[in-house]
Amino acid sequence: MNSKEDDNVMKNVTFKEGKRFGDWRTGPVLDEGGFGRVYLVKNDADPTKTAALKAESNTVDGGSAIKLELQVLQKLNEGGPAPHIPMLYLAGKRKNYCFMVMTLLGTNLKQLKAKNTIVKNGFTRGTWSRVGIQCLYGLKFVHDHGYIHRDLKPANFLMGNPKDKDRARIVHILDFGLARMFASLPRKFCKLMGPNGYELDDVCNACLDDECSKSNQMWKRRSYSKMSLFG
Ligand SMILES: Nc1ncnc2c1ncn2[C@@H]1O[C@H](COP(=O)(O)OP(=O)(O)OP(=O)(O)O)[C@@H](O)[C@H]1O
Numbered sequence: 001m002n003s004k005e006d007d008n009v010m011k012n013v014t015f016k017e018g019k020r021f022g023d024w025r026t027g028p029v030l031d032e033g034g035f036g037r038v039y040l041v042k043n044d045a046d047p048t049k050t051a052a053l054k055a056e057s058n059t060v061d062g063g064s065a066i067k068l069e070l071q072v073l074q075k076l077n078e079g080g081p082a083p084h085i086p087m088l089y090l091a092g093k094r095k096n097y098c099f100m101v102m103t104l105l106g107t108n109l110k111q112l113k114a115k116n117t118i119v120k121n122g123f124t125r126g127t128w129s130r131v132g133i134q135c136l137y138g139l140k141f142v143h144d145h146g147y148i149h150r151d152l153k154p155a156n157f158l159m160g161n162p163k164d165k166d167r168a169r170i171v172h173i174l175d176f177g178l179a180r181m182f183a184s185l186p187r188k189f190c191k192l193m194g195p196n197g198y199e200l201d202d203v204c205n206a207c208l209d210d211e212c213s214k215s216n217q218m219w220k221r222r223s224y225s226k227m228s229l230f231g
Pocket residue numbers: 030031032033034035036037038052054086102103104105106107108155156158174175177
């Protein structure tokens with residue numbers, strides 16, 4: 001994508017404060033991803049109710065992945081609110097972008113790790129271990145529902161919002177735009193998918209192992225717990 005296209009992508013998801021999406025109105029930007037923005041939103045009927053709105057431009061290569069992300073989130077929430085997964089409140093498609101409104105969460109693990117290196121009393125190894133274990137429980141929940149995430153990285157794991165007593169101490173997984181059901185018809189050779197800097201280097205022979213198999217992601221689960229969180 002050239003820089004002009006980049007500008008367009010961001011322009012499409014730049015909203016003034018107070019823009020209305022159903023019962024929700026936009027507040028400040030919480031964070032930005034590769035293809036879109038995440039805003040704090042407040043509920044019109046009950047302003048004490050807050051949530052996060054993720055918007056993605058339709059002009060990105062292959063279109064917004066929010067459609068796919070929605071399908072996965074709906075499936076994961078089918079049995080009611082789940083501990084490691086944000087809830088979905090609203091979603092829609094506009095001419096230039098797609099959006100979804102979900103549970104407002106807190107700090108992502110990348111930010112948390114950066115913060116921890118500058119404060120004196122940062123997380124202990126024990127606390128980080130518990131965080132890591134929660135990541136694995138979250139991932140297991142996703143696998144048990146038939147999906148692999150394919151974009152595992154610290155920025156995609158978030159603590160709950162500190163004001164949300166039920167979720168504040170729970171690690172959540174998000175960003176399901178690249179998630180897939182386990183592959184049933186493996187391609188012959190495939191490069192294992194992963195975010196920049198986190199992919200496995202090997203090219204796997206799908207005859208030996210499924211393209212999207214749980215074991216690949218389990219392998220990653222083990223390497224992540226070693227390198228990303230505590231490295
Ligand atoms: N529900 C939420 N509550 C609070 N912050 C959120 C929420 N969803 C996303 N964020 C913040 O926005 C960031 C980007 O979100 P997300 O990963 O879903 O977007 P993305 O465009 O797919 O990002 P990328 O492609 O860079 O991984 C997250 O790392 C997180 O800091």
